[in-house]
Amino acid sequence: MTEVITVRSVNRGLWRELKVAAVKEGVTLGEAVNLALQNWLQERKNAGKGGKGKSFWSLKPLRFEGADKEKISTLVDETLYG
Numbered sequence: 001m002t003e004v005i006t007v008r009s010v011n012r013g014l015w016r017e018l019k020v021a022a023v024k025e026g027v028t029l030g031e032a033v034n035l036a037l038q039n040w041l042q043e044r045k046n047a048g049k050g051g052k053g054k055s056f057w058s059l060k061p062l063r064f065e066g067a068d069k070e071k072i073s074t075l076v077d078e079t080l081y082g
Helices: 012-025 029-047 069-081
Strands: none
Touching: 012 029
């Protein structure tokens, strides 16, 4: 069910970005907002499950140590792309 709502204190820059992204994806602004809300709520649920299924944005970089640390990027590319 849909309903008309009013939301105060929305960041204008974020709103513009959302509008542009919605147009590029070919979805309505309402659909884009629903997806954003759904994803945010799912992240909150996953965070409450002992961290399982954490958001991409919660990942922290790792420092690679080892003999091959100077060529790690090349090794990753070889593994991924052959």
